[in-house]
Every structure is written in structure tokens, then in C-alpha cells.
Amino acid sequence: MTADTQEITERAAAITQRVLGLDYTALWEYNERTGELQLATTVTSRKIDDETIRYPDGFSEQVWQTFISDDVEICTDLSPIPENLMSESPVRSNVLIPLSRKGVIYAGSMDPETFDETTVDLARTLAATLETALERAEGEQQLAQQNRDLAYLDQLYSLMWKIDQKLVQAGTVESIDRAVCEQLADSDLFEFAWIGEFDAIRNTITPRQWAGIDSSYLDDRTITIDANATNQDPVADAVSTQDSQIVADVATDKRLAAFRETILARGARSCISVPLIFEDTLYGVLTVFAAQLQPHERNQRVLDELGRTIAHAINAAQKEETVRTDNVVELTIQFQEPGTVLARLARNADVKFQFKGIVPDGNDSSHVFFTGSRTSADEIHAAGRNLAAITRITRVAENDETCMFRATVSGSTLASQLATQKGAMRTLTFDRNAAIAIVDLPSTADVRPFVDELQRTYSSVKIMSHRSRDRLPESVQDVQMAIREPLTERQADVLKLAYLSGFFESPRESTGQEIADLLDVSAPTFTQHLRAAERKVFALAFDEE
Known part of the structure; x- marks a missing residue:
């Protein structure tokens, strides 16, 4: 309640006591928030000690009935004083006057027959005057509040306009x-x-x-x-x-x-x-x-x-x-429960792992490489053996913190799906609930068709971030393209599989025979493909123009 109406409410009982010349007045105020009538103020003459006033059970119901009936209730003679009304008060007559939706005024006198017709009419007039004053005060306060709201909105929208102008610039x-x-x-x-x-x-x-x-x-x-x-x-x-x-x-x-x-x-x-x-x-x-x-x-x-x-x-x-x-567009994409084999592996093992590479193996299968926590190696192995889509899972390398795994999987993978799009996948991470990929798109690419294509396969695809990023230095891109260009698809796959399997590490993490078995070829055939690929790469480095 605002200050003006609060002042009127606080003075209502005193005004009533002074105008009617009575011994005791009180105001029961209606609380719109709680829907209850509450004793707000009391005023007594010197004849009455207000501490002796007691309201017995049932009196609050009498006040409530006066409020909802919107009609004056008069009691002209309380002698002898009923114990259930005011056990210690000498009040002999009283009146309850409703103040519309504002509350109820109670007025009492030490003398019986105080409230004749003239006094009651005066009480009604006083109640109407108080109602009008309260309504006027509320109206003024509402208008003042509206003016404050309008001033605030003017400030707020002016601020938004300024920000809009700054954004344009x-x-x-x-x-x-x-x-x-x-x-x-x-x-x-x-x-x-x-x-x-x-x-x-x-x-x-x-x-x-x-x-x-x-x-x-x-x-x-x-x-x-x-x-x-x-x-x-x-x-x-x-x-x-x-x-x-x-x-x-x-x-x-x-x-x-x-x-x-x-x-x-x-x-x-x-x-x-x-x-x-x-x-x-x-x-x-x-x-x-x-x-x-x-x-x-x-x-x-x-x-x-x-x-x-x-x-x-x-x-x-x-x-x-x-x-x-001439930058690239970097998208961070979340796939919620994508349902692919690697997603199921992460969920079943309850681990997080990082995709490292994929090499096609023909017959709708691929060799997928990923790293996971060394402490979760056993869980990953166990979960992999229980997935029908994984025909083999092997730990190919490890250090103090992580292990590199190679899984031979059948069917489509999220990594292969992203690889067939126009973008270049930079990272792909799986945990028990989701997969998150960072993909670079050409600066001229339209993001919406790219996302729409993914949503045709995966039900829950969300772009988590979208930003411009510097393209790799041209010298790096040139080297990568120059290396891949002379290689046949088979030679590129052999070289990539050997690299990811740790064939070039010292000591070797996978032997030539193991990689040949993965390719379903003989060891000499693997060596032949590998040397042909190496010769083409070395030629780029050492052949004269």
C-alpha cells in the first residue's frame, strides 16, 4: 500500500472517534493478498483502557459478515455485558460499518442507546467520505505509478534504441x-x-x-x-x-x-x-x-x-x-543421444572419449580410432565386446593418462556422416549423453542446409556456438593437399591406418602383419601399398623441379 492510502487508513479510526464522539473505534482492514480482514488500528477515549478490550471467538465472523453483506450492524444495548463479546470492556452499545472493499469500522460507546438514527446516518456519511478519500488516493497513486512506469519505459526504450544504433555501427x-x-x-x-x-x-x-x-x-x-x-x-x-x-x-x-x-x-x-x-x-x-x-x-x-x-x-x-x-565458419554441434555405435559405446562404458580418425575397410565397415582415459580402458573393452556393431576392439597405444583404441565397426558412423558433408571436422567428442563436434565450413557455405542435412539422420541436433575463425595458413593447407593429391584412395587409407595404429612409432605399436590383417591383405601387399605411398610423399619433398 502506498503512503497516502496508508495515512488515511491509519487515521480512519481516530477520525471516526472524533467525529462521532465515541469511546472506542477500530478499523479492520481487508488484505487483498491474503483475502482476510485484519485489525489495523484502534483508538480509545481516556475512559477505557484499550488493553482491557478482548474479542471473543466468533467476533471475527461478525466482522466478516458485515464486510460481505455491506450493511451496517447495530447493537444498542449490551447490558448485561455478554462474556462472549467483551469480557472486560464497559462498552454498552456499538456499530459495525462496512467500508466497501476496504474493510470494516467498529465503533463502541460506554452508554446504551448511543446509536440513534442520526448517529447512524452520520456514521454512514463518514464511512462514505472515507471510502471516497481512499478511492481518490488510490486513483492518484495509480496515476502516479503509471507516470513512473511510462517514464521508466521511456528510459528503457531509449536505451534500447541507443544500443541498436551502436550495433549498426x-x-x-x-x-x-x-x-x-x-x-x-x-x-x-x-x-x-x-x-x-x-x-x-x-x-x-x-x-x-x-x-x-x-x-x-x-x-x-x-x-x-x-x-x-x-x-x-x-x-x-x-x-x-x-x-x-x-x-x-x-x-x-x-x-x-x-x-x-x-x-x-x-x-x-x-x-x-x-x-x-x-x-x-x-x-x-x-x-x-x-x-x-x-x-x-x-x-x-x-x-x-x-x-x-x-x-x-x-x-x-x-x-x-x-x-x-577469407576465414572459415566454425560450428560447435551437439548431437543428443545420436544412437551411433560410438555413442552407444560411450554410454554403455559410461566414459568420455575423443575421436581421432577413421579408415574405411570395405563391406560397410571401418576402423575407428579414439582415445579414452587409461583408467577406463577395461570398461571400454567390456562395453565394446558387448556391442554387435563392433567386431573387434584393440588397445593400440597408451601413455600415463590416455589409451588409443582401434575399433572395427559396421554400419554408418557419426564421423563418416560428418566427413561426407561440405565441412571439415576438427574434433569429435563422445560422452554418455551426447556427442559434440567442431566443424569448419567454407566462408561461402550456408549453415542452415548443412544443419538440415544432419537433422534428417539425427533427431536432436543443436548448434552450440557459431563463430568466424582464421583459416589454416595457406602453406599448411598447400602441404596437406599436395600430400593427398598423388595418392590413390587405397594408398591414402593404408598410410592413414598405419599412422593411426602406431606403425611409425618406436617401438612399433602395431606390426605390419597386424595392419595387413586389418586390411585383409597379405603382409607383402601391405608393404607394397605402404612403400608406394611413402615414395610419392618423399618425392614431393626431395624431387627437383
């Missing part, structure tokens, strides 16, 4: 981030803001830009996303749910307990974390802090729209940068 992701954070922090509506970068491989968010706050709050701050955690940081929840997260009170919300003192010391009491999403791709998370409790209800809707605008601007800037610098 910004040409890089860094300048977009900086413009957004600075405009928000410099406004009177917010205290500070920061934008976090999502790493889909590590499943973390780290700050990439901020304003209105010194770096000490964000130094070394890495937020880890854990879908199974309770009271997770709201920034992590924004990434997990792809929805904005509101902290109404920093002082009490457990999700920010670790940073509570730091945030409060910088004048903030609430915050909103907004995922920056455009065309189902996450471009970061914007978190904005405000000084008031419970962020203004308009903030979330406006900041949600701002989040989409920022994401669109980042997407456009990355495309422009890619075209201008």
Missing part, C-alpha cells in the same frame, strides 16, 4: 559486446553488465566483455554447467534451458551465494541472465544487474528481445568478417 563481435555492456552500465537503469562465452566442449562459460565493474569480480571466473546440479548459477541455467533467468534478490538467492558479498558491495540487488540466441544458435549469455529488488517486469521482455538482436548482430558480424578475411 559495430563491425566485430568485440565491438558489439563492448557497446552493449557500456550502454547498459552507463544508463540509470542498471548497475553493471557482462557477456559470457560458452565453450560447448568444456561445458563452461567465461567472461568475454564487461562494463560498470572492475575485472576483480570476473577474474578467473569460470562457470561450469551441470544439468544435474541444484542451485546452479543463473548464467549456467540460461545456457541449459535457453531461457532467461531472474534473480529477484541477490541477498537471498542461493544460486549466487558464492558471489553475494561482491555483488551487493557494488550496489546491485537483482539480475537477469539472457541467452543470446539466433536461429537456434547460442552466441553467449548477457547478465545485467540492477539496484532495485525484483527487476521491473518489463525488463525481461525487453532484454529478451535485446538478446535476440545482439545474437543477430553477432551472426552478421561473423559472416562479414568471414567474407572479408
Whole structure:
């Protein structure tokens, strides 16, 4: 309740007592939030000690009936005083007067027959006057609140317009981030803001830009996303749910307990974390802090729209940068439970492993190489033997922390599917729930058809990040292309299989006979293919022009 109506409410009983000249008055106020009538104020004359007034069981029901009937209730003679009404009070007559939806006024006198027709009419008039005063005060306060809301909205939308203008001028992701954070922090509506970068491989968010706050709050701050955690940081929840997260009170919300003192010391009491999403791709998370409790209800809707605008601007800037610098488009793609053989292997073994390479073996089978934790080697072997699609699984190399495995699998794999697309797969990681791939696309490629093609095979495909990245140096690309160009497909497969199997390590991790067996050829035939491939590669290095 605002100050004006509160003042009228507090004085209602005193006004009634003074106008009617009675010994005792009280106001029962209606609480719209709880739906109950509550004793708000009492006023007594010097004849009565208000501590002697007692309201027996059932009196609250009498007050309630007066409130809902909206009719005056009069009792002209309480002599002898009923014990169930006021056991110690000398009040001999009283009246209950409803104040419409505001509550009920109770008035009592030490004398019987006090409330004649004239007094009751005066009481009705007084009640009507109080109702009118309350309604007028509420109307004025509502108008004042509307004016404050309009002024706030004017500030908010003016701020959004300024940010939009800055986004139009910004040409890089860094300048977009900086413009957004600075405009928000410099406004009177917010205290500070920061934008976090999502790493889909590590499943973390780290700050990439901020304003209105010194770096000490964000130094070394890495937020880890854990879908199974309770009271997770709201920034992590924004990434997990792809929805904005509101902290109404920093002082009490457990999700920010670790940073509570730091945030409060910088004048903030609430915050909103907004995922920056455009065309189902996450471009970061914007978190904005405000000084008031419970962020203004308009903030979330406006900041949600701002989040989409920022994401669109980042997407456009990355495309422009890619075209201008001849970069590549780097996509981080999540496949939720893709169902392929390697995904089932990771789920059954309850491990995480990194794909290293694939060599076709003919007859719809392939040799797949991947690394996993050395401590999980036995689980991987056991799970592999129980999968029908894996005909053989072998540990081909190991060090103190990891093991390299080679699995001969039948059917299509996620790696082979990605290899047939227009992109170049850089990394592919599997765990028990998902696979995450980082793929480079040509700068001229359209991302949407690429994703649509994957979604025809896999039901749950999500672009976790989308950014422009420097292309490999031309000298590196030239060497790679020059090596592959003279090799036949068979020679390339033999060379790759030998390399991944550790044939060139010292000591060798796989013998020539073992690799020949994998290729289903004789050892001399393997040696013949290998030497032919080596001769072509060495010729590139040592032949004269």
C-alpha cells in the first residue's frame, strides 16, 4: 500500500472517534493478498483502557459478515455485558460499518442507546467520505505509478534504441559486446553488465566483455554447467534451458551465494541472465544487474528481445568478417543421444572419449580410432565386446593418462556422416549423453542446409556456438593437399591406418602383419601399398623441379 492510502487508513479510526464522539473505534482492514480482514488500528477515549478490550471467538465472523453483506450492524444495548463479546470492556452499545472493499469500522460507546438514527446516518456519511478519500488516493497513486512506469519505459526504450544504433555501427563481435555492456552500465537503469562465452566442449562459460565493474569480480571466473546440479548459477541455467533467468534478490538467492558479498558491495540487488540466441544458435549469455529488488517486469521482455538482436548482430558480424578475411565458419554441434555405435559405446562404458580418425575397410565397415582415459580402458573393452556393431576392439597405444583404441565397426558412423558433408571436422567428442563436434565450413557455405542435412539422420541436433575463425595458413593447407593429391584412395587409407595404429612409432605399436590383417591383405601387399605411398610423399619433398 502506498503512503497516502496508508495515512488515511491509519487515521480512519481516530477520525471516526472524533467525529462521532465515541469511546472506542477500530478499523479492520481487508488484505487483498491474503483475502482476510485484519485489525489495523484502534483508538480509545481516556475512559477505557484499550488493553482491557478482548474479542471473543466468533467476533471475527461478525466482522466478516458485515464486510460481505455491506450493511451496517447495530447493537444498542449490551447490558448485561455478554462474556462472549467483551469480557472486560464497559462498552454498552456499538456499530459495525462496512467500508466497501476496504474493510470494516467498529465503533463502541460506554452508554446504551448511543446509536440513534442520526448517529447512524452520520456514521454512514463518514464511512462514505472515507471510502471516497481512499478511492481518490488510490486513483492518484495509480496515476502516479503509471507516470513512473511510462517514464521508466521511456528510459528503457531509449536505451534500447541507443544500443541498436551502436550495433549498426559495430563491425566485430568485440565491438558489439563492448557497446552493449557500456550502454547498459552507463544508463540509470542498471548497475553493471557482462557477456559470457560458452565453450560447448568444456561445458563452461567465461567472461568475454564487461562494463560498470572492475575485472576483480570476473577474474578467473569460470562457470561450469551441470544439468544435474541444484542451485546452479543463473548464467549456467540460461545456457541449459535457453531461457532467461531472474534473480529477484541477490541477498537471498542461493544460486549466487558464492558471489553475494561482491555483488551487493557494488550496489546491485537483482539480475537477469539472457541467452543470446539466433536461429537456434547460442552466441553467449548477457547478465545485467540492477539496484532495485525484483527487476521491473518489463525488463525481461525487453532484454529478451535485446538478446535476440545482439545474437543477430553477432551472426552478421561473423559472416562479414568471414567474407572479408577469407576465414572459415566454425560450428560447435551437439548431437543428443545420436544412437551411433560410438555413442552407444560411450554410454554403455559410461566414459568420455575423443575421436581421432577413421579408415574405411570395405563391406560397410571401418576402423575407428579414439582415445579414452587409461583408467577406463577395461570398461571400454567390456562395453565394446558387448556391442554387435563392433567386431573387434584393440588397445593400440597408451601413455600415463590416455589409451588409443582401434575399433572395427559396421554400419554408418557419426564421423563418416560428418566427413561426407561440405565441412571439415576438427574434433569429435563422445560422452554418455551426447556427442559434440567442431566443424569448419567454407566462408561461402550456408549453415542452415548443412544443419538440415544432419537433422534428417539425427533427431536432436543443436548448434552450440557459431563463430568466424582464421583459416589454416595457406602453406599448411598447400602441404596437406599436395600430400593427398598423388595418392590413390587405397594408398591414402593404408598410410592413414598405419599412422593411426602406431606403425611409425618406436617401438612399433602395431606390426605390419597386424595392419595387413586389418586390411585383409597379405603382409607383402601391405608393404607394397605402404612403400608406394611413402615414395610419392618423399618425392614431393626431395624431387627437383
